[in-house]
Structure formats: structure tokens, C-alpha cells
Amino acid sequence: MSRVLDSLVIGAGQAGLSTSYHLGRRGIRHVVLDADERPGGAWQHRWDALTMDDVHRVADLPGQDIPADSGHERANQFVPAYFADYEARHELPVERPVRVRRVHDVDGQLVVEAEGGQSWTTRTLVNATGTWTRPFVPHVPGIETFAGEQLHTVAYPGPEHFRGRRVVVVGGGASAVQFIGALAPITDTLWVTRREPVWNDRDFSPELGREVVAKVEERVRQGLPPRSVVSVTGLQLREQEREAERLGAYADRRPMFSSIERDGVRWAPSTSSGVGATGSGGRAFERADVILWATGFRPAVEHLAPLHLRSPLGGIQLDGTTAVADPRVQLVGYGPSASTIGANRAGRVAARGVVAALGRISSDVG
Numbered sequence: 001m002s003r004v005l006d007s008l009v010i011g012a013g014q015a016g017l018s019t020s021y022h023l024g025r026r027g028i029r030h031v032v033l034d035a036d037e038r039p040g041g042a043w044q045h046r047w048d049a050l051t052m053d054d055v056h057r058v059a060d061l062p063g064q065d066i067p068a069d070s071g072h073e074r075a076n077q078f079v080p081a082y083f084a085d086y087e088a089r090h091e092l093p094v095e096r097p098v099r100v101r102r103v104h105d106v107d108g109q110l111v112v113e114a115e116g117g118q119s120w121t122t123r124t125l126v127n128a129t130g131t132w133t134r135p136f137v138p139h140v141p142g143i144e145t146f147a148g149e150q151l152h153t154v155a156y157p158g159p160e161h162f163r164g165r166r167v168v169v170v171g172g173g174a175s176a177v178q179f180i181g182a183l184a185p186i187t188d189t190l191w192v193t194r195r196e197p198v199w200n201d202r203d204f205s206p207e208l209g210r211e212v213v214a215k216v217e218e219r220v221r222q223g224l225p226p227r228s229v230v231s232v233t234g235l236q237l238r239e240q241e242r243e244a245e246r247l248g249a250y251a252d253r254r255p256m257f258s259s260i261e262r263d264g265v266r267w268a269p270s271t272s273s274g275v276g277a278t279g280s281g282g283r284a285f286e287r288a289d290v291i292l293w294a295t296g297f298r299p300a301v302e303h304l305a306p307l308h309l310r311s312p313l314g315g316i317q318l319d320g321t322t323a324v325a326d327p328r329v330q331l332v333g334y335g336p337s338a339s340t341i342g343a344n345r346a347g348r349v350a351a352r353g354v355v356a357a358l359g360r361i362s363s364d365v366g
Contacts, residue, residue, distance in 0.1 A: 005030055007354045008112055008122040010103075010303075012094050013041025014061065015332035016128030017083060018347025020092045021062050023126075026351055028358070031120065033112070034096040035133075039087050040080025042132035049158035050075045053240070054178065059344050061086050100129075104306035110328060123328065124357045126321075126350050127304060130333040131297035138295060142260040152293045153179075162187050166287055168265055170256075171294030172197050174235060177250075179294055181241030184249035190286055191253040192265070199235050223311030223324070254286075264288045299334050321350040328357050 007023055009016050012034035020032045038044060052058075053071035058079060060066050066082050087094055099115040103125060112120045135154040137143075143150075151157070153175050159182040167183055169176050172193035183189050237245055244250065257265040264287040301309075301316065309325045311317040316331060323329040330350040333343065 004109060005120060005122040006358060007124045007126060008033065008110075008120055009126040009128055010100050010112070011041070011128030011130060011333060012036070012039065012083075012087070012096070013128060013130050013333060014059065015130070015343040015346055016041070016126070017086060017092060018062055018344045019126050019128060019330075019332055019350045020094070021090055022348050022351035023354060024090065024092065026355060028351070028354060030093065032092060032094040033098040033100055033114065033120075034094055035099045037097045038080065039084035039094070040076075041083060042130060043079040043083070044076055045132060045154070046076045047156045047158050048074055048076065049182065052078055062344055062347070064089060100303050102303045102306055123361055124330070124354045125328060126330040126332060126354065127301065128333045129300040131299055134298040134300045136296050136298050137293045140257070140260050145262050146260050146291065147262045148288055149290045150293065151290065152295070156292070159183050159186060162290060165289040166190070167290045167292055168192055168286065168288045169292045169294060171296065173294060173296060176294035177235055177237065177241060179292060180249050181237070181244045184244035184247050189249050190288075191250065192256055193253060194256045197235055197253070201236065223313040223315050223317030225315040260291070261285075265291070301331075301334070304329070320353060321346050322353045327353075327360070330354060
């Protein structure tokens with residue numbers, strides 16, 4: 001493109017759409033680049049068995065409430081349909097599919113380069129790429145020798161795929177709890193976590209939501225790598241997980257294993273009955289047909305590397321949504337806005353950050 005945009009948003013998930021809405025209301029000329037072929041953000045890639053009943057309070061996008069649901073609809077169809085209607089109704093300037101390769105500075109402007117040779121020049125940038133494209137699996141000695149099946153949350157095919165098999169579920173977050181809830185009634189499961197799970201029986205309220213966002217914001221304000229929202233909210237069992245609880249699936253929990261073998265996982269002698277072990281009799285080896293890695297995601301920000309935004313502490317330091325190292329850049333879907341809890345608020349704050357950055361740029365030019 002020959003023209004210089006006022007702003008450019010990378011990503012058309014909840015945080016990206018919210019940002020575009022607020023930019024448009026402020027009259028800021030921008031485009032939204034989305035890597036997917038269809039609307040829906042990460043929701044369109046979630047497993048078929050995930051219903052609207054399973055979804056943790058999907059937040060409405062600004063200016064248009066999500067339609068009422070019965071709870072039985074597939075989330076990977078219902079939410080993308082809502083996003084598609086939202087884009088069309090608010091005439092958001094989304095271009096897809098566009099896979100951004102890198103963002104760098106050229107003579108004081110931000111140049112966004114995509115696969116296929118496309119490029120855009122912009123005065124400011126809002127990164128809303130989330131985490132879904134960067135699943136994290138820890139390296140464990142012997143991981144490549146396992147003869148069974150290994151899957152990450154991102155490729156979860158639904159519970160029927162595992163029927164009658166021995167499944168080791170690794171992870172201490174909400175996804176692991178949900179997977180065990182679905183799998184324990186139809187197969188043999190073993191739960192493995194690196195840390196003691198933190199349970200919470202508080203009802204989720206707006207006050208708790210604000211508390212959660214504030215705690216995660218504090219980390220990114222210091223430049224530390226963000227933690228998941230569930231690390232603050234804690235874990236809760238829903239009605240659909242009560243049968244797994246009755247079967248003892250959550251009690252039969254082990255600390256993280258030290259190695260993987262062809263047909264199972266092994267603990268070193270010092271950890272086979274380590275702190276927090278609550279089941280399996282502290283055995284040093286457990287057979288497994290499947291290892292299901294519910295080990296989370298990392299922020300998808302590699303394309304921003306040329307801008308050198310990371311702090312010495314390993315994270316991108318933010319003031320609100322503004323990158324401290326380069327105030328032309330806003331990050332949403334990062335840290336406290338990496339979940340539905342903070343995404344809408346982040347879009348509004350990012351739009352204000354863009355306005356402030358454009359004001360500074362105009363002052364400098366003047």
C-alpha cells in the first residue's frame with residue numbers, strides 16, 4: 001500500500017474486533033489483518049464437543065450483545081457466526097487471509113510485512129494475535145520415544161476419540177479439568193500437574209473479574225511474562241464434571257513425571273511420591289496410551305521481534321495496553337486481555353492509546 005494508515009490491527013478475535021470497533025467510532029483510519037480464512041478468531045478451531053454450556057462467560061462485543069443460546073450449540077459454530085455478523089453489521093475493515101510475518105521500523109513508520117509479499121505502512125499498531133497459534137508443550141526426556149498418541153489442547157478431537165484408552169492429562173488449568181470431566185466416565189485417566197491445583201468456590205462476579213484483571217496487569221506492568229487468568233481465579237468444578245469427581249478422577253493426581261518411555265511415563269525416585277501426590281500409590285511408572293498436554297499457550301508475538309519490545313525480565317512491559325518500549329504499539333489479547341474477561345476493555349483502552357500516540361506523532365512533526 002502506498003498510503004500510510006493511522007493504525008493497523010493484527011488479529012480479528014474478540015480483542016481485535018473490539019479494538020476495531022472503538023477505532024472506528026473515533027474516526028481512525030485503519031485495517032484489521034486476520035490470518036484465518038473466515039471470521040471467528042480462535043473459536044472456530046476449538047473442538048466440536050465444546051458447547052456454549054462449557055464456555056466460561058463469553059463476553060459480548062461492544063455495541064452488540066451475543067445472541068441468546070440454549071447451551072447445547074457448538075461453540076466453534078455459534079461464536080464465529082456472532083463474530084461474522086458483528087464484522088458485517090459494524091462494517092469493520094477486516095482483510096483475510098493475511099499472515100503477518102514481521103513488523104519493523106522504517107524511517108519512523110511501522111511496516112507490516114505478510115506472507116506473499118504484501119506490506120502495509122502505519123503510524124501505530126495494535127497487536128491482537130492472542131495465544132492459540134502458539135501451543136506450549138514442555139520438553140521432557142524421552143518425549144520422542146513415546147509409541148502412543150500425544151495431543152495438545154489445540155488438537156483435542158473430543159472425548160469419544162479416547163474411549164477405553166489410558167489417558168494421562170497434563171496441566172493444572174481449566175482445560176485439564178474439563179478434559180478429565182469428559183474423559184473419566186468413559187476411560188481411565190490420570191491427572192498430572194506441576195503445581196498443586198488451586199480451587200476456588202467463589203461465584204464469578206464483576207468484582208472478581210476486575211480483581212483478576214488487576215493482578216495479571218500488575219505482572220505485565222512490571223515487564224514480567226504474563227500468567228494465565230486461571231492462575232488467579234483458581235479452578236472450579238461445574239455440574240458436567242461432578243461424575244468425574246465422584247469417580248475419584250481429580251483425587252488421583254500426581255506431580256510432574258521426570259521422563260517419558262515407549263509405553264508410559266516415569267517419575268524419579270524422589271518424585272514418585274512427591275509433594276502433592278494424591279493417588280496411584282506413588283508408583284514410579286504409569287502406563288499410558290495417550291498423553292494429553294493441557295499445558296497452555298504462549299503469546300503469539302514473534303513477528304514483533306524486530307521492534308525489541310521485551311524487557312530484561314522476559315515479558316513485554318505494558319502501561320495499560322501500551323508497550324513501554326515503543327508507545328506506537330498497543331497489545332491486546334496479551335496478559336490480562338488474553339481471555340474473554342479483559343478483551344473488550346482492552347480494545348477501548350487500546351483505541352485511546354492509539355489516539356494518544358497519533359497526538360504525539362503530530363506534535364513531533366509539527
